[in-house]
Amino acid sequence: xxxxxxxxxxxxxxxxxxxxxxxxxxxxxxxxxxxxxxxxxxxxxxxxxxxxxxxxxxxxxxxxxxxxxxxxxxxxxxxxxxxxxxxxxxxxxxxxxxxxxxxxxxxxxxxxxxxxxxxxxxxxxxxxxxxxxxxxxxxxxxxxxxxxxxxxxxxxxxxxxxxxxx
Amino acid sequence: xxxxxxxxxxxxxxxxxxxxxxxxxxxxxxxxxxxxxxxxxxxxxxxxxxxxxxxxxxxxxxxxxxxxxxxxxxxxxxxxxxxxxxxxxxxxxxxxxxxxxxxxxxxxxxxxxxxxxxxxxxxxxxxxxxxxxxxxxxxxxxxxxxxxxxxxxxxxxxxxxxxxxxxxxxxx
Amino acid sequence: xxxxxxxxxxxxxxxxxxxxxxxxxxxxxxxxxxxxxxxxxxxxxxxxxxxxxxxxxxxxxxxxxxxxxxxxxxxxxxxxxxxxxxxxxxxxxxxxxxxxxxxxxxxxxxxxxxxxxxxxxxxxxxxxxxxxxxxxxxxxxxxxxxxxxxxxxxxxxxxxxxxxxxxxxxxxxxxxxxxxxxxxxxxxxxxxxxxxxxxxxxxxxxxxxxxxxxxxxxxxxxxxxxxxxxxxxxxxxxxxxxxxxxxxxxxxxxxxxxxxxxxxxxxxxxxxxxxxxxxxxxxxxxxxxxxxxxxxxxxxxxxxxxxxxxxxxxxxxxxxxxxxxxxxxxxxxxxxxxxxxxxxxxxxxxxxxxxxxxxxxxxxxxxxxxxxxxxxxxxxxxxxxxxxxxxxxxxxxxxxxxxxxxxxxxxxxxxxxxxxxxxxxxxxxxxxxxxxxxxx
Numbered sequence: 001x002x003x004x005x006x007x008x009x010x011x012x013x014x015x016x017x018x019x020x021x022x023x024x025x026x027x028x029x030x031x032x033x034x035x036x037x038x039x040x041x042x043x044x045x046x047x048x049x050x051x052x053x054x055x056x057x058x059x060x061x062x063x064x065x066x067x068x069x070x071x072x073x074x075x076x077x078x079x080x081x082x083x084x085x086x087x088x089x090x091x092x093x094x095x096x097x098x099x100x101x102x103x104x105x106x107x108x109x110x111x112x113x114x115x116x117x118x119x120x121x122x123x124x125x126x127x128x129x130x131x132x133x134x135x136x137x138x139x140x141x142x143x144x145x146x147x148x149x150x151x152x153x154x155x156x157x158x159x160x161x162x163x164x165x166x
Numbered sequence: 167x168x169x170x171x172x173x174x175x176x177x178x179x180x181x182x183x184x185x186x187x188x189x190x191x192x193x194x195x196x197x198x199x200x201x202x203x204x205x206x207x208x209x210x211x212x213x214x215x216x217x218x219x220x221x222x223x224x225x226x227x228x229x230x231x232x233x234x235x236x237x238x239x240x241x242x243x244x245x246x247x248x249x250x251x252x253x254x255x256x257x258x259x260x261x262x263x264x265x266x267x268x269x270x271x272x273x274x275x276x277x278x279x280x281x282x283x284x285x286x287x288x289x290x291x292x293x294x295x296x297x298x299x300x301x302x303x304x305x306x307x308x309x310x311x312x313x314x315x316x317x318x319x320x321x322x323x324x325x326x327x328x329x330x331x332x333x334x335x336x337x338x
Numbered sequence: 339x340x341x342x343x344x345x346x347x348x349x350x351x352x353x354x355x356x357x358x359x360x361x362x363x364x365x366x367x368x369x370x371x372x373x374x375x376x377x378x379x380x381x382x383x384x385x386x387x388x389x390x391x392x393x394x395x396x397x398x399x400x401x402x403x404x405x406x407x408x409x410x411x412x413x414x415x416x417x418x419x420x421x422x423x424x425x426x427x428x429x430x431x432x433x434x435x436x437x438x439x440x441x442x443x444x445x446x447x448x449x450x451x452x453x454x455x456x457x458x459x460x461x462x463x464x465x466x467x468x469x470x471x472x473x474x475x476x477x478x479x480x481x482x483x484x485x486x487x488x489x490x491x492x493x494x495x496x497x498x499x500x501x502x503x504x505x506x507x508x509x510x511x512x513x514x515x516x517x518x519x520x521x522x523x524x525x526x527x528x529x530x531x532x533x534x535x536x537x538x539x540x541x542x543x544x545x546x547x548x549x550x551x552x553x554x555x556x557x558x559x560x561x562x563x564x565x566x567x568x569x570x571x572x573x574x575x576x577x578x579x580x581x582x583x584x585x586x587x588x589x590x591x592x593x594x595x596x597x598x599x600x601x602x603x604x605x606x607x608x609x610x611x612x613x614x615x616x617x618x619x620x621x622x623x624x625x626x627x628x629x630x631x632x633x634x635x636x637x638x639x640x641x642x643x644x645x646x647x648x649x650x651x652x653x654x655x656x657x658x659x660x661x662x663x664x665x666x667x668x669x670x671x672x673x674x675x676x677x678x679x680x681x682x683x684x685x686x687x688x689x690x691x692x693x694x695x696x697x698x699x700x701x702x703x704x705x706x707x708x709x710x711x712x713x714x715x716x717x718x719x720x721x722x723x724x725x726x727x728x729x730x731x732x733x734x735x736x737x738x739x740x741x742x743x744x745x746x747x748x749x750x751x752x753x754x755x756x757x758x759x760x761x762x763x764x765x766x767x768x769x770x771x772x773x774x775x776x777x778x
Contacts, residue, residue: 021455021711050582052714053740057727069725071712071740075582075596078603082712103585106748114419129412129777130295131260138294139420146294146417214385216392217414217774218439218520221483225509228486228502243386258777261384261392261413268385290432295417314520 006079009045025082030094033085037100040072040081048072048081051097054107056115058141065089066117070097087117096122114139199332205249205275206331208237209324212248214268216255219282219314223254226317236324245271250327251304252320256284257297269304277331279323280306283313377405382762384413390487390766391773395750399759407754407762409747414777422737426703427453428664430734432523434724437739438775439520440483443469443476444717446525449737451606452713452726453527456706459662464653465529466607471542471645472515472524473607473715474638478549479508480718481631485556488628488767492569497559504552507545514541527704528663529656539649546643553635560628570625574753574765577622584752585745588720589634590769593619593626600716612641624768631770634718665692665699702732712740719743719770741775 007019014036016027028036040048052071059065064086072081085094096119097104108119109128116137119125127134136143179187187193215223227233227241242248245268257265269278280300283289286309288298300306307330310323383394392413398406418437422430434449435442447469454460461469486501509519514535516522524531560566576586578594591598599616601609617633619626656663667678685693706728714723720742729735746769754762 021458021709023711025710051585052721053712053723053725053738055725055738055740057736069738071723071725075598080604080712082710101585102583103745103748106744107585110744127412129260129415131412134259138417143294145292145420145424217416218436220391221439221520224486225502225506228506229499230503230506245385256414256416258413258415260415264384264413290436291416291418291421293417293421295415295420316519 003079006081010081013039023080023082025084027084027086030085030087033083034095034097034100036083037070037072037097040083041100045077046081047074047076050075051101051103051107052080054097054104054111056111056117056139058115058139060089060141063088066092066115068094068111068117092117093120094118095120096125098122113137116140202332202334206328209250209277209328209331210240210242210248211238211250211252212245212268212272213241213243214251214253214265216253216257216261217284219254219285222314222317223252223281223320226320231317231321233321233324236328238324245269246273248272249275250277250279252279252281253285253300253304253306254281255314256282256289256291257300257303258295259297262297262303265300266303277307277327278304279308279310279320279327281310281320281323282315283311286311289313384410390771393747393766393771393773393776395754395762395766397754397759397762402758402760404754404757404759404762407751409750411744411747411773411776414773416774416778418778419737419739422734424733426733427706428526428703430737431526432521434737434739435521435523436774437778438717438719438722438741438743438772440480440772441476441717441719441722441775442521443473443525444715444722445739446523447473447607448713448715448717448722448724449726450525450527451715452711452724453706455711455713456709456726456728457527457662457704458707459528459657459659461529461607462654462657463608464533464649464651465655467645467648468530468534468655469525469607470609470612471642471649472512474641474645475508475511475542475545477638477718478635479505479512481635482508484631484718484767484770488770489560491763491767492566494560494563494566497556500552500556500559504549507548511538511541511545514538526656526664528659529654531656531664533655534649539646542642542646546639546646549639550636553632557632567625569761569764570628570768571621571623573624573757573761574768575622576749576753580752581622581749584749586720586749587742587745588716588718589627589630590746590749591720592617593630594622595620600714600721604714606713606715612644614638614641624764627768660695662704665696705730705732706734714740717742719772719775720746722775739775739778741778743769743771743773743775747771747776 003019003022003024007017007024010024010026011017014026014028018025040046050073052073055069057067057069066087068085068087070083072083087094094117096108098108106128108122109126111117112119112125113127113129114137225231227239233239249272251269251272253265280286284291284296285300288296292298297303308323308327310319312319378399380397380399381394382397384392394410394413396408396410397404418433422433425433431446431449434445437445482501482505486498489497489501512522513519515538516524576590576594578596581591581594587598595618597616597618602616614637617630617637619630667681685696708728708730710727712723712725714721722742723740725738725740726734727736750765753765
C-alpha cells in the first residue's frame with residue numbers, strides 16, 4: 001500500500017498523522033498509547049502485529065523533551081508505521097507495551113538504560129547495557145560523551161565532545 | 167639442550183664455533199636462558215575474544231595463517247591453563263572487571279597482547295562506555311595496532327613477544 | 339556521572355546475585371512427587387568458549403534440565419550511537435560498520451540508505467549493483483562464520499577450518515575492493531567510495547566457480563552426520579507466533595514457516611530486479627535453520643552472479659552533486675595509498691575553489707535537512723533497521739540501530755527452558771547472535 005493511502009486510512013481514526021519521505025508517523029499522548037496500539041494491532045485492515053523497535057530521542061529545552069518512538073510493521077500487509085509519544089522533562093513516564101508486544105521487554109530496558117525513561121508496568125525495568133551500578137543515562141543530550149584527551153608529538157588533542165566542530 | 171646452537175648469535179659465537187661445541191656433545195647455558203627458550207616455544211592463549219578483532223584472531227588460528235606453527239593453536243577456555251591473554255577487541259566498562267578476574271586466574275608467568283587500537287587506547291570509541299586502553303587494568307607486553315589488525319600483524323606481535331620472552335630471561 | 343576514565347573493578351559479577359528474581363524455589367520431582375528445594379544456578383559466560391562472544395547466561399538447573407534462563411548482555415556496549423552524534427554524516431559510516439562486525443556492509447547500507455532518503459538522493463545504478471554484490475558476498479561470509487563456530491561448538495572442529503578457509507577467499511575480494519578485510523567504510527552516502535579494482539570481476543567470477551562445490555562439501559559432511567543431526571533436529575523449537583511476538587526475524591523466523599525477507603517485501607537497492615528464492619522451512623528447529631542458511635548461501639551466489647553481469651557497463655559510483663559526493667578521487671598510487679595524483683595537483687596547484695570545497699567537504703561534510711527515517715535491510719541475521727534523525731546539521735542528531743541479534747536473543751529463554759543444558763549451546767549456535775550488534 002502507498003504511504004499516502006495508509007496515512008489517509010489511519011487519519012480516519014486518529015488526528016495527528018504525518019506522511020513524509022514515504023513513512024507514516026502517528027503522534028499520540030501517553031494516556032492513549034495502549035488503546036491506540038491495541039486498535040492498530042487488532043484492526044484487520046491495519047494489523048500492526050510486529051514491533052520492530054522502541055527507542056527515544058532527547059530534545060533538551062523543548063516541550064515535550066523526550067519522544068518515545070515505536071516502529072511497527074504489519075506482516076500481513078508489509079507496511080510500516082511509526083508511533084511517537086511525547087514526554088515532559090520532569091515526568092518521563094510512559095506505560096509499558098510489554099503485555100501487547102513481548103519483544104518490547106529489552107527495547108524498553110535499553111531505552112530506560114540510555115535515556116532514563118520509565119516504562120510503568122514493565123516486569124523487570126533494569127539496566128541492560130551498562131553496569132548495574134552506573135549513574136546517569138548516557139544518551140541524554142546533557143550527558144557528556146566521555147573519553148580522554150590525547151597527547152600526540154607534544155600536541156594536546158581534547159576529547160571529542162570538547163573539540164569545536166566546524 | 168640445543169639452546170646455544172640456535173641462539174649462538176646472542177653469545178657472539180660464529181656458527182662454526184657453535185657447530186664445534188655441538189660435536190663435543192655437551193651444551194652449556196644458563197638456567198634462565200633455557201627456561202625462557204622453553205616458555206616461548208608453546209604459549210597457550212586464553213580465548214578472550216571480544217569484538218571484531220576476535221574474528222581476526224580466529225582467522226589467525228585457522229587454516230591459512232595457522233598459529234600452530236608456533237605451537238599456539240590450542241586456545242584454552244580455562245584461564246588457568248593459559249599463559250597468554252590476547253585482548254582482542256574493545257573492552258567496555260562492564261567487561262573490565264571480568265577481564266581483570268580472568269587475568270588474575272591465569273598462573274604465572276603470563277603475558278598480555280593488546281590486539282587492536284580499541285584495546286590499546288580506546289581507538290575511535292573515545293566515550294563513556296569503553297575503557298581507554300586495557301593497560302589501565304592489566305599490564306600489557308605487546309600492542310598490536312590496526313582496526314582490526316590483519317592476522318599477519320597479530321603474528322608479528324606474537325613473534326615480537328616470543329623474542330621478548332626469550333631475551334628477558336628472568337625466572338618469575 | 340561515571341566517566342570513561344576509571345575502570346570499575348569493584349563491580350560484582352557472581353552468579354549468586356539476586357538477578358533471578360522470582361525464581362520458583364520449589365520443584366516437584368516428577369517421579370516421586372516430593373517437593374525439592376535445591377536447584378543449581380550456574381553462570382555461563384561472559385568469557386566462555388561457546389557463547390558466541392561475550393554473552394552471559396544465568397541458568398537455573400534441576401539436574402541437567404534448564405528450569406530458567408536469563409541472558410545478560412551489555413559486556414560489549416560500545417557507545418556507537420552516542421559517538422555518531424559527535425561526528426559528521428560521512429564519519430558515521432565508520433562507526434555503524436563496527437556494530438555488527440560480521441555484516442559490516444549491511445550496517446553501512448542501512449545507514450547510507452537512511453541518509454540518502456533524508457537528503458532526497460539516490461545512488462547511481464552502478465553503485466547500487468556494487469552494494470548488492472558486496473552485501474551478498476558478505477552474507478555468505480557471515481554464514482560461513484556461523485558454519486565454522488556453530489560446528490566447533492557442537493564438536494565438529496573440521497567445520498571450523500573449512501568455514502574460515504572459504505571465508506578467506508571472500509575477504510581477499512573485500513580487501514582488493516575496499517582495502518580492508520573487515521569494517522570497510524566502503525558504502526558512503528551517495529554511492530560507494532571507489533569502483534572495483536582492475537581484475538576485480540575476474541576475482542569474483544573465480545570465487546563463483548569455487549564456492550558451490552565447497553557448499554556441497556559441507557552438506558556431505560553434515561546432512562547425514564548422526565551427531566550433527568542428533569544435536570540439531572528438534573532442538574530449540576520456536577513457533578511462528580512466539581517468534582513474531584518476540585520480534586525474531588531472519589533465518590530463525592523463516593525456519594518457522596514465515597516467509598519474511600525484506601529484500602522481497604520492502605525491496606531496496608534494486609533487489610526487486612534480481613531473481614532469487616527465499617528458503618523457508620516449517621520444522622522451526624536448529625536443523626531447519628542450518629538448512630536455510632546453507633540454501634541462502636546458494637541464493638546469494640545466484641544474486642552475485644547476476645550482479646556481476648550488470649557490471650559490464652561502466653558508470654559513476656558516486657552521485658555527481660558536488661554538495662553531497664565525497665570530493666576526493668581515489669586511485670592506488672605508487673605508495674600503495676589511494677589519493678589520486680592528478681586530483682591532488684588540481685587542488686594544491688590549480689584551483690583555489692577546489693581546495694576550499696575539498697576542505698569544507700572533508701572537515702564539515704554535507705548538511706542534511708531536518709527529518710527522521712527508519713530504514714530496514716535484510717541482514718544475515720534478520721531485520722537490521724536504522725532510525726536516523728537529523729536536525730539540519732552537519733552531524734546526526736540521533737542514530738538508533740535496531741539490530742536483529744538484540745531482538746533474537748530475547749527468544750533464548752523460550753527456546754532453552756525445559757531442555758537439556760547441552761542443547762542450550764546448540765540453540766545459541768542456531769541463533770547466530772553477534773554481540774557487537776546486540777550491545778552496540
